[in-house]
Structure formats: structure tokens, C-alpha cells
Amino acid sequence: MAKLFRAVIMGPPGSGKGTISERIAQRFGLTRLSSGDFIRENIAANTDAGVLAKTYIERGLLVPDHVMTRLLLPRLEEMTRHSWLMDGFPRTLAQAEALNSTCDLDLVISLNIPYETLKERLSDRWIHPASGRVYNMGFNPPHVQGRDDISGEPLIQHDDDKPEALVARLRHYKDVAKPIIDLYKSKGILHTFSGTETDRIWPYINSLLSTKIPMEGTHRTQRPCTRGY
Numbered sequence: 001m002a003k004l005f006r007a008v009i010m011g012p013p014g015s016g017k018g019t020i021s022e023r024i025a026q027r028f029g030l031t032r033l034s035s036g037d038f039i040r041e042n043i044a045a046n047t048d049a050g051v052l053a054k055t056y057i058e059r060g061l062l063v064p065d066h067v068m069t070r071l072l073l074p075r076l077e078e079m080t081r082h083s084w085l086m087d088g089f090p091r092t093l094a095q096a097e098a099l100n101s102t103c104d105l106d107l108v109i110s111l112n113i114p115y116e117t118l119k120e121r122l123s124d125r126w127i128h129p130a131s132g133r134v135y136n137m138g139f140n141p142p143h144v145q146g147r148d149d150i151s152g153e154p155l156i157q158h159d160d161d162k163p164e165a166l167v168a169r170l171r172h173y174k175d176v177a178k179p180i181i182d183l184y185k186s187k188g189i190l191h192t193f194s195g196t197e198t199d200r201i202w203p204y205i206n207s208l209l210s211t212k213i214p215m216e217g218t219h220r221t222q223r224p225c226t227r228g229y
């Protein structure tokens with residue numbers, strides 16, 4: 001069985017996690033796991049967890065750790081034979097510790113993007129709510145302004161993408177992310193990338209992953225994700 005590879009991508013709001021994780025998934029054939037997409041699926045399916053999560057998201061709050069953990073870790077159990085990249089989880093130290101008790105991570109990508117760049121990107125971000133597909137008027141505009149390329153449905157902007165909301169979101173991210181970054185740094189698996197343009201950061205991420213993600217045929221035992229919570 002080919003060696004499995006599991007990674008997490010972290011960064012402040014608007015840093016390009018979704019954009020870069022899509023590129024990684026396509027380039028390396030990893031399964032992209034988006035905690036946000038998974039929450040949206042549960043909200044659309046009106047599950048208990050989805051209904052509960054929605055009450056927090058509507059207020060611009062992080063979904064509580066126990067709800068996120070209950071949502072995601074059983075999903076990871078289904079992925080024991082797959083290599084994956086997780087976007088959006090963990091977002092707190094408790095989530096990182098729950099993940100750590102369940103899966104061995106091979107690598108963590110941390111994006112370090114300046115505040116002004118985040119502000120500019122988020123002010124130009126448009127989202128198709130049902131799918132989570134993301135556009136940017138300056139970077140990757142939709143074919144038809146205001147419309148999702150696939151469904152043709154209207155695009156929206158999140159209230160918390162507005163500049164006045166970003167300062168608080170960024171401060172909160174820095175507070176909750178620091179212990180997670182310290183944890184992964186102490187484990188020797190953290191790789192930080194700084195810059196203002198995804199297209200300039202991408203070659204470095206691509207180069208790193210090309211050395212870390214095994215080619216088909218190499219073998220290593222891998223502790224599968226188990227119900228450690």
C-alpha cells in the first residue's frame with residue numbers, strides 16, 4: 001500500500017487556504033477536506049450538528065470545539081486509506097489536540113499574509129453559498145459578474161469579509177492560532193510561507209510537497225486515524 005500523506009493548511013481569513021488547497025489537491029491527487037464545506041453540507045442536510053453550527057456561524061462565531069470534533073473526526077475515520085489535506089481544521093488548540101490523538105500529520109502549511117493584502121482580497125471576494133466556490137474580482141472573477149460559473153446562481157459577500165469586521169477576526173485568529181503554530185513547530189512539521197500573491201507562493205509550496213509526498217509504490221506503515229476522542 002502506498003505511503004499515506006496527511007497535511008493541514010492554516011492561515012488568517014483571506015490568506016488563500018482554499019485557493020492553495022485546491023491547487024494542492026489537483027497537483028498531488030490528495031483529497032481536499034474543507035471543514036467549512038463539511039459544515040455547509042451538514043447545515044444543508046439539517047443534521048443536529050448542522051443546525052447547531054449554523055447558530056454560531058450566523059453570529060460570525062467559531063463553532064464550538066466539541067461540535068467541530070464530533071463533525072470531523074468520524075469523517076477522518078472514513079479516510080484511513082486516503083492521503084488528505086485539511087483546510088479550516090484545526091482552528092483551536094483543543095481541535096489540534098483532538099486531531100493529534102487521532103491522526104499523525106506529516107506536514108502543516110502556515111500562510112503568513114500581510115493585513116492590507118487580506119483586507120483587499122476579502123473586499124473583492126464573492127462566494128456561491130451553496131457550494132462554497134470562491135471568486136475574486138481581481139484574481140479569479142466569475143465568467144458572468146455576480147453569478148456562479150457552474151450553477152449560474154447569484155454570488156454573495158460575507159458580512160464578516162468587510163474591512164470593519166476583519167480587524168477583530170484577525171486578532172482572534174492570531175490569538176487562537178499561536179498555540180497551534182507553536183505545537184506544530186515543536187513537532188517539526190510546520191512550514192510557513194509569507195507573501196502577498198498566491199501565484200508567487202505556490203512554486204515554493206509545490207516544491208516542498210514534491211519532496212514530501214511519496215510517489216506511488218513507496219511503503220511505510222501509517223497509524224490509521226482512529227476514534228481517539
Ligand SMILES: Nc1nc2c(ncn2[C@@H]2O[C@H](COP(=O)(O)OP(=O)(O)OP(=O)(O)O)[C@@H](O)[C@H]2O)c(=O)[nH]1
Pocket residue numbers: 011012013014015016017018019020121122124125126134135136138139140196197198199
Ligand atoms: N488578488 C488576489 N486575490 C487572491 C489571491 N489568492 C487568493 N485570492 C482571493 O482572495 C480571497 C481569499 O482567498 P481564499 O482562498 O478564500 O482564502 P481563505 O484563507 O480560504 O479564506 P477564509 O475562508 O476566509 O479562511 C478569494 O477571493 C481568493 O480568490 C492572490 O494572490 N491575489
Ligand SMILES: Nc1ccn([C@@H]2O[C@H](COP(=O)(O)O)[C@@H](O)[C@H]2O)c(=O)n1
Pocket residue numbers: 035036037039056057060061062063064068087088089090091092132
Ligand atoms: N474549525 C472551524 C472551521 C469552520 N468554522 C466555521 O465555518 C465557517 C466556514 O468555514 P470556511 O473554512 O469555509 O471559512 C467559518 O467562518 C466558521 O464560522 C468553525 O467555526 N470552525
